[in-house]
Amino acid sequence: MTTLYPFSAVVGLDDLKLALLLNAVSPRVGGVLVRGEKGTAKSTIVRALAAQLPAVDVVAGCRFACDPAAPDPSCPDGPHEPGGPAERRPSALVELPVGASEDRLAGSLDVERALTEGVKAFEPGLLAAAHRGVLYVDEVNLLHDHLVDLLLDAAALGTCYVERESLSVRHAARFLLVGTMNPEEGELRPQLLDRFGLTVEVAASREPRERAEVVRRRLAFDAGPEAFAARWAAAESGLAARIAQARARLGGVRLPDERLEQIAAVCAGFEVDGLRADIVTANAAMAHAAWRGRDEVAEEDVRAAARLALPHRRRRDPFDAPGLDESLLDDLLDRSSPDDDPPPPPPPPGGAPQDDGPQEDGPQGDGRPPGESGSSSGDSPSGGGGGGGERVAAAGAPHAVPRLEVPGVGDGAAGRRSRARTARGRVTGARRPAERVRDPHLVATLLAAAPHQRERGRSGSGLVLRRGDLREAVREGREGNLVLFVVDASGSMAARRRMTAVKTAVLSLLLDAYQRRDKVGLITFRGREADVVLPPTSSVEAGAARLRALPTGGRTPLAAGLVRAAETLRAQRLRDPARRPLVVVVTDGRATAGGDVDRAAGLLAGTAGIVVDCEDGPVRLGLAGRLAARMDARLVPLRELDAIVREHRKAA
Numbered sequence: 001m002t003t004l005y006p007f008s009a010v011v012g013l014d015d016l017k018l019a020l021l022l023n024a025v026s027p028r029v030g031g032v033l034v035r036g037e038k039g040t041a042k043s044t045i046v047r048a049l050a051a052q053l054p055a056v057d058v059v060a061g062c063r064f065a066c067d068p069a070a071p072d073p074s075c076p077d078g079p080h081e082p083g084g085p086a087e088r089r090p091s092a093l094v095e096l097p098v099g100a101s102e103d104r105l106a107g108s109l110d111v112e113r114a115l116t117e118g119v120k121a122f123e124p125g126l127l128a129a130a131h132r133g134v135l136y137v138d139e140v141n142l143l144h145d146h147l148v149d150l151l152l153d154a155a156a157l158g159t160c161y162v163e164r165e166s167l168s169v170r171h172a173a174r175f176l177l178v179g180t181m182n183p184e185e186g187e188l189r190p191q192l193l194d195r196f197g198l199t200v201e202v203a204a205s206r207e208p209r210e211r212a213e214v215v216r217r218r219l220a221f222d223a224g225p226e227a228f229a230a231r232w233a234a235a236e237s238g239l240a241a242r243i244a245q246a247r248a249r250l251g252g253v254r255l256p257d258e259r260l261e262q263i264a265a266v267c268a269g270f271e272v273d274g275l276r277a278d279i280v281t282a283n284a285a286m287a288h289a290a291w292r293g294r295d296e297v298a299e300e301d302v303r304a305a306a307r308l309a310l311p312h313r314r315r316r317d318p319f320d321a322p323g324l325d326e327s328l329l330d331d332l333l334d335r336s337s338p339d340d341d342p343p344p345p346p347p348p349p350g351g352a353p354q355d356d357g358p359q360e361d362g363p364q365g366d367g368r369p370p371g372e373s374g375s376s377s378g379d380s381p382s383g384g385g386g387g388g389g390e391r392v393a394a395a396g397a398p399h400a401v402p403r404l405e406v407p408g409v410g411d412g413a414a415g416r417r418s419r420a421r422t423a424r425g426r427v428t429g430a431r432r433p434a435e436r437v438r439d440p441h442l443v444a445t446l447l448a449a450a451p452h453q454r455e456r457g458r459s460g461s462g463l464v465l466r467r468g469d470l471r472e473a474v475r476e477g478r479e480g481n482l483v484l485f486v487v488d489a490s491g492s493m494a495a496r497r498r499m500t501a502v503k504t505a506v507l508s509l510l511l512d513a514y515q516r517r518d519k520v521g522l523i524t525f526r527g528r529e530a531d532v533v534l535p536p537t538s539s540v541e542a543g544a545a546r547l548r549a550l551p552t553g554g555r556t557p558l559a560a561g562l563v564r565a566a567e568t569l570r571a572q573r574l575r576d577p578a579r580r581p582l583v584v585v586v587t588d589g590r591a592t593a594g595g596d597v598d599r600a601a602g603l604l605a606g607t608a609g610i611v612v613d614c615e616d617g618p619v620r621l622g623l624a625g626r627l628a629a630r631m632d633a634r635l636v637p638l639r640e641l642d643a644i645v646r647e648h649r650k651a652a
Contacts, residue, residue: 003225003226003229004047004048004051004229005044005047005048005221005225005229006048006228006229006232006235006236007045007048007049007051007052007236007239008232008235008236008239009217009221009228009232009235010041010044010045010048011205011210011213011214011217012205012210012214013040013041013045013202015200015201015202015307015308016032016034016042016045016200016202017045018288018304018308019032019034019198019199019200019308020032020045020046020049020178021049021243021291022198022284022287022288022291022305022308023176023178023197023198023287024049024052024053024176024243024247025243025246025247025250025287025290025291026247026250026283026284026286026287026290027174027175027176028283028287029197029198029280029283029284029287030155030156030177030195030196030197030198030280030283031155031176031177031178031179031196031197031198032177032178032179032196032197032198032199032200033140033179033180033181033188033193033196033198033199033200033312034046034178034179034180034181034199034200034202035180035181035182035183035199035200035201035202036180036182036183036200036201036202036203037182037202037203037204038182039204040202040203040204041202041214042138042180042202043136043138043180046134046136046178046180047093047136049134050091050092050093050133050134050136051090051093051236052236052239052240052243053090053091053133053134053176053240053243054091054240054243054244054247055088055089055090055091056088056089056090056091056132056133057069057086057087057088058086058087058088058089058132059071059077059080059084059085059086060084060085060086060087061077061085062075062077062078062080063076063077063124063128064076064077064124064128064131064171064172065089065092065128065129065131065132065133066078066080066172067132068080068082068083068084068085068086069082069083070082071084072171072172074170074171074172075171075172076122076124076169076171091132091133091134092129092130092131092132092133092134093133093134093136094126094129094130094133094134094135094136094175095136095137095138096126096135096136096137096143096151098138098139098142098143100126100147101438102146102147102150103123103125103438104125104126105125105126105127105147105150105151106125106127106150106154106160106162107122107123107124107125107127107128107160107162107169108122108123108125108162108438122162122169124171125160125162127151127154127160127173127175128160128171128173130173130175131171131172131173131174131175132174132175133175133176134175134176134178135151135155135175135176135177135178136178136179136180137151137177137178137179137180138179138180139180139181139182140179140180140181140188141181141182141183141188141538142181142538148188151177152177152195152196154173155173155175155177155195156195158172158173158174159171159172159173160172160173177196179196183539183541183542193312193313194273194274194276194312194313195276196312197280197283197284197309198280198284198308198309199308199311199312200308201311242291245293246287246290246291246293247290249290249293249295250286250287250290252295253286253289253290253294253295253296253297254295254296254297255282255285255286255296255297256296256297258338259285259297259298259299259301259302260282261336262299262302262333262336262337263278263281263282263285263302263305263306264278265332265335265336266281266302266306266310266329266332266333266336267281267306267310269328269332270310270313270314270324270328270329270332271314272310272313272314273313276313277309277310277313280305280309281302281305281306281309281310282305284304284305284308284309285297285301285302285304285305286301287305288300288301288304288305289301299333299337302333303329303330303333306324306329307324307326307329310324310329311324405417405418405419405582405608406418406481406580406581406582406608407608409421409476410479410481410578410580411479411578413479413480413517413576413578413579417478417479417480417481417516417517417518417582418478418479418481418580418582419476419477419478419479420476420477420478420479421474421475421476421477422475422476422477422478422479427441427473427474427475428474428475428476429473429474430443430444430471430472430473430474431471431472431474432468432470432471432472433470433471433472437470437471437472438472439472439473439475440470440471440472440473441471441472441473441474444471444473445465445469445470445471446463448468448469448470448471449463449464449465449466449469450463452464452466452469478516479579479580480516480517480518480519480579481516481518481519481579481580481581481582482518482519482520482521482536482569482572482576482579482580482581482582483509483513483518483519483520483521483581483582483584484520484521484522484523484536484565484568484569484581484582484583484584485506485509485510485520485521485522485523485543485584485586486523486524486525486530486561486562486564486565486583486584486585486586486587487506487522487523487524487525487547487550487586487587488524488525488526488556488558488561488586488587488588488614489524489525489526489550489551489552489553490525490526490527490552490553490554490555490556490557490592491526491552491553491554491555491556491592503547503548503550505586505612505638506547506584506586507544507547507548509584510543510544510547511544514541517538518538519536519537519538519576519579520534520536520537520538520539520543521534521535521536521537521543521568521572522534522543522546522547523561523564523565523568524550524561525556525557525558525560525561525564526552526553526554526555526556526557527554527555527557527593528554528555528557528560528593528594529557529560530557530560530561530563530564530565531564532564532568533546533547533550534546535568536568536572555592555593556590556591556592556593557591557593557594557595558587558589558590558591558595558597558600558627559591559594559595559596559597559599559600560593560594560595560600561585561587562585562597562600562601562603562604563595563600563603565583565585565604566600566603566604569581569583569604569607580608581607581608582607582608582609582610583604583607583608583609583610583631583633584609584610584612585609585610585611585612585627585631585633586612586614587611587612587613587614587624587627588613588614588615588616588623588624589613589615589621589622589623589624589625589626589627590621590623591623597627597630598630601627601630601631602630604631604633605630605631605632606632607631608633609628609631609632609633609634610633610634610636611624611625611627611628611631611633611634611635611636612624612636612637612638613625613628613635613636613637613638614638616638616639
């Protein structure tokens, strides 16, 4: 059995520890979304916590982990009699792969047995396996949207509903939901973000001593996992006991009306949408009180809960970074605090509440737990700062744009832009399955079997089916694409008003790409060369930030920009061959520095493209139109973008 890194041995990450522990005490908190850069121990700490959760009693032989004291009356393996035979199991840790299917998550009908044996056999999915345990989704932002919807609905309701061909199943699915993500790889949609109870931003420490301690402990663990875990066994046992005690205390924790009104005042003050924030904050505050050993919620509990429950709910624009103004939080708490309350204690450095989690992770110098002896040994863009006439124009508010599609039917990642063969959508045909049937096409299966009934010795009204008769549905939906922006940032585009319009248009297209689940990349050309400002990524938030800070000025190496775009697409085809590209070139068509534009444009011929013509003034040369023709791309004049939007809305 693999030895896990101890939860108590993780250095720092106090907010993440607290968020996980509050959910371990009360699953009603609604899970944790962990946002952070790669290499920050997100997965390590989640797996470590699961090992500290109390073991559970389950009905013997039940695949759905029913509680023998109160079994689920609708359990597919039931009915179970209360107080029947039971067995004790460790709390489950179930990991959901990014590429999992809906059937793998929720469960499904065994189609082969249904068609060949005539029996309705239900195969439980990962939601059933995670019941009364932890469901962990690494890179949750890369999970297909319909899976996220299903996952979060089950987490909110505590029940999984499966409706398949003539099969209707309901079973309990209560679990601690933990999702981790790297924001650079893309964001969750706001309505899905809101379904996570708490969120935590994690980043590697910039303190050299703390970083050294992290490495020291990791090296000690890698050198001897079992010995390292044994040194932390006492701290781990104490943590598990404290979680169990807090769970037992939770039912008796009282939430006074004045605290509930304080929670409502804080949520209203941050202008969060809906009432889910209030409910989550209340549940988290009660869990925090139980964790701290109190029988009544105090202002400290409200503050700790609000810090974790509100940051991801106050966003108004997809490009807004999550976060919370803690000075505003303190002001709202002070204004809504009962008159007879003592003033709240000042928060410690960093704003994290004191004694909110295990305090065993202070640097010891040798990777040892407490009690053991050991010895220890950007430039800001501005109007005149960059030289060479560089300046930065502001971008306006993004607006709606028409859907720009890649022609044909693709087979790429799920999204909302271009037509594609997908696992969800309308049925357009049938095919022989490459492996096991997940989405049967019953009519096509019967038609395939019908001509062979006489030779198979059919008797009576029954139909004799063979494995080779099975057909699966071919569905058509929408895919996400790679949208590569190639933006002219040269002197020919440097008029501040014009560049503001250009940035606003590109920002609007970026917002459209975010909503349609595309990957985006940003190439700019100015001076003598072209730069990949943003390598292709799912994080349009990063693209928007870099676009806003984009300086302008210098010559116009248009050919270099097109060549760099072709090189970028060539590399992306090797990495992600199923994702079809869409190139959006934003330029007035002028070229005042090296390279053959026609030849460079020819490198992009055959790739779906849009040329946004930014030329203005009384004299128009039509160079962008010539570029669009050479690229075999659609020409969209910048000045007509609003008219296209109106026309698109009228057609819709």
